[in-house]
Amino acid sequence: MREFHIQKNDSGQRLNKFLEKAVPALPGGLMHKYVRLKRIKVNGKRTEPAYKLCEGDLLQLYINDEFFERPSEQAAYEKITAPRVHVLYEDDNILLADKQPGMVVHADERGDTDTLIAHIQAHLAQSGQWNPKDEASFVPALCNRIDRNTGGIVIAAKNAEALRIMNDKIKNHELQKRYLCVVHGSPKVRSGKITHFLRRDEAKRQVEVFTRPTPGAKTAQTIYKVLASRGGLSLVECTLLTGRTHQIRAQMAAIGHPLLGDGKYGTNAKNKPYGETSQLLYSYKLTFNFQTDSGILSDLDGMTFTVHDVPFVKKYFPGFQIGG
Template identity: 40%
Template sequence: MRSITVSSKYINKKLEYVLKSEFPNMPISAMYKAFRKKDIRVNGIRVKEDYLVNPGYKIDIYISDSIIDGKPLKNDSEMNMGFTVVYEDSNILIVNKDQGIPVHPDSDQQYNTLIDNVKSYLELKGDYSPKNKNTFVPSLCHRLDRNTGGLVIIAKNEEALKTILDKIKNKEVKKYYQCLVQGHVEKKSETLKAYLEKDSRKSRVFVSDAKSKNSVEIITKYRVLSYETNYTKLEVELVTGRTHQIRAHMAYIGHPILGDGKYGSNQFNKSMGMKTQALWAYKLCFDFTGKSCLDYLKGKIFEVVPGFSLPKTKI
């Protein structure tokens, strides 16, 4: 925790500008996470990053000193930035992303994204130096929706990035999700095929059995894990990986994801007490073939316990 008094050079300046100026080594993502958690106060009041300050104002920053000063981490528990580390070596990092965090900057959120936080994590560990123009910038190998939690692979060098992208393209990285869907799914397992068309203006996709000019084929496999009173727990394997594929495909067959306000039923979600979508990328299987710099990962399986909320009520 750190406290400072605003000096005379910061007259009517935005709080984020003052903090960036006073603490140049503090990761930007850590600062914006603190704003989101209301861990930065001015004169005892919780404020946002665009709050205007003046000389004499007292700023309290409830972030650990090591992060404020940009010191290497002793362990990753020092920095809770929207993910936990599942696996890490010199080539790749696999994290379990929290729900509600976009994987990269978009029109709705420019800071405190997963990739920002990963860069900060690696920077504080001493594994990444953004000041070095020749250093490789940690890169996402695939994406998850903002409100989908789960496993994401990040490459730490160019060769690893190319390898993982090739493996994903060649279906040598198998991605499995767990989800809760409305109603009872009749068949205990099935391979679903359809066509998906993206509407960027509406930020959603549409699924159909008929191919159109702008649609792409989608293939989604599922198997029933359990039947509950009025919903089903599924394991879903993404054969193709398209925008909102699982959410839209399950809704198309009449079984939308619980808590999904875009493709599901708001009335049903409300009756079940579901405010966030019950969808989690919980398992990755590295079914590698051929030769690559990641041969040592052949046959590896990475799995986490889904972190989505369960229904609070039954109707």
């Protein structure tokens, strides 16, 4: 018999979800069977898979030891001796990381485990901010994600409450994300709002752009502003009003100004003279604009964080200063 004393980070989640993480070798069907047979109890009583765990609960599992055996392979973060995390901001609840282009945020279809979240977990473990042995199921997690070849600000939650609150804030559009990108050409209209309807094509792994409502397409809105133009290129700031896949890349291409280096929505022929093989796009500014209760994250309300050192800005627009 094994017991779990439910701590704060594990409270508030359904029993079945907790068991998926705490006892990953236990098949779902068998878990439901053991609940029915009262081999899984909460506070010594019969329970249900949908029961929401509370801090202080005692979970008792009368199941074979084999289900508690952990895989022999090390977790990805345990293999990292020198975490590569560019910390933009950090407090007791969240960490803002400046992700470098080329790094994936989570393991992808290529099986790459050298990920941003693994490096963040290694950083937290090695600095004593997170002890996996003290947690039954919670691990520090990312609240947002950006593409492999896009750089910029990514939010990580250090505890379950921060993760829940931040996910709600993102869902309710209480964060403002601004990007810098380099585009081909110089838009005649120097600023404005672009509205399109985007539909994802899973086979091509890209989105289709429509100018009117189309079945399966979602509204995409971006505010853009040209900050500088030089040598057939422009530096553009884009503010997301919606958060669709490849939104900026697809919309800027749709108005005739694809991102430099973007072979998916632009053309390699135009990119080749510059030697760029991936989109020049950076999530450089993040503002917290909370409209609802923010609990332990209340100190973040009204704060703006900016990455001032964006490599492609220096390369193509020397002398341009990124503001606060």
